[in-house]
Amino acid sequence: MNLSIRSETENDYRKVEELTREAFWNLYVQGCDEHYLVHTMRAHSDFISELDFVAILEDKIVGNIMYTKSSVVAESSHRIETATFGPISVLPAFQRQGIGSALIHHSRKVALEKGYKAIIIQGSPHNYCKHGFKSSKDYNISDAEGKFPYGLLVLELEKGIFEGRCWRYYSSDVYNIDVNAVDEYDKLFGHKKKEYKSTQEEFRIASRAYLA
Ligand SMILES: CC(C)(COP(=O)(O)OP(=O)(O)OC[C@H]1O[C@@H](n2cnc3c(N)ncnc32)[C@H](O)[C@@H]1OP(=O)(O)O)[C@@H](O)C(=O)NCCC(=O)NCCS
Numbered sequence: 001m002n003l004s005i006r007s008e009t010e011n012d013y014r015k016v017e018e019l020t021r022e023a024f025w026n027l028y029v030q031g032c033d034e035h036y037l038v039h040t041m042r043a044h045s046d047f048i049s050e051l052d053f054v055a056i057l058e059d060k061i062v063g064n065i066m067y068t069k070s071s072v073v074a075e076s077s078h079r080i081e082t083a084t085f086g087p088i089s090v091l092p093a094f095q096r097q098g099i100g101s102a103l104i105h106h107s108r109k110v111a112l113e114k115g116y117k118a119i120i121i122q123g124s125p126h127n128y129c130k131h132g133f134k135s136s137k138d139y140n141i142s143d144a145e146g147k148f149p150y151g152l153l154v155l156e157l158e159k160g161i162f163e164g165r166c167w168r169y170y171s172s173d174v175y176n177i178d179v180n181a182v183d184e185y186d187k188l189f190g191h192k193k194k195e196y197k198s199t200q201e202e203f204r205i206a207s208r209a210y211l212a
Contacts, residue, residue: 001057005103026200039185044172053065072167120171132155
């Protein structure tokens with residue numbers, strides 16, 4: 001497979017939003033908001049443009065990964081800047097061929113080169129533990145309310161960076177999406193039917209689960 005990965009350019013924006021919509025549509029909720037998220041993220045102050053990549057197969061954009069700045073803060077005013085990816089998308093017809101893994105590996109390497117100490121995400125452990133992510137609880141990193149969500153996952157880039165303290169994780173407010181704006185933005189894309197899939201129920205369960 002002749003896959004290449006390069007930075008996203010302005011010419012790719014529409015294609016990336018379309019592929020994101022294809023990848024997420026009806027998967028976690030009826031419809032999806034990730035194509036709108038991608039659109040707003042690029043203009044947000046937390047966006048990390050140097051970690052915005054597309055995967056290309058035979059001149060076609062088949063995948064994308066985007067990161068924003070996040071942070072963890074310990075009781076006594078210690079703060080570490082971290083990087084958070086999401087969305088990550090691969091066109092459905094090209095999934096399960098290693099493209100998502102290639103995007104994670106490539107961006108992780110660049111994040112390390114740029115000096116990020118860790119990547120922290122919210123997602124399915126099934127997708128990310130195989131890439132070295134562990135539960136945030138293993139590093140004493142809770143969410144902003146002091147709880148340990150099932151899907152809060154951490155990949156240390158500097159070993160031992162979180163040792164000896166209890167941390168709280170803060171993600172970018174770009175993820176607080178205005179649902180009305182999503183509906184308006186979605187009108188700019190071709191019609192797709194919103195419908196129920198059992199993966200939505202799986203997501204509802206996983207997103208309400210916390211580690212004791
Ligand atoms: C999640 C996502 C980005 C993964 O991308 P992907 O390109 O399918 O990922 P990979 O191909 O690297 O890995 C997926 C699976 O295919 C397997 N695989 C990889 N290359 C393979 C190959 N050549 N032949 C067969 N299987 C292969 C991997 O082992 C993995 O298997 P597993 O799920 O049993 O562990 C993609 O499925 C996607 O866009 N999903 C919808 C959006 C989404 O959920 N994003 C993440 C939100 S948390």
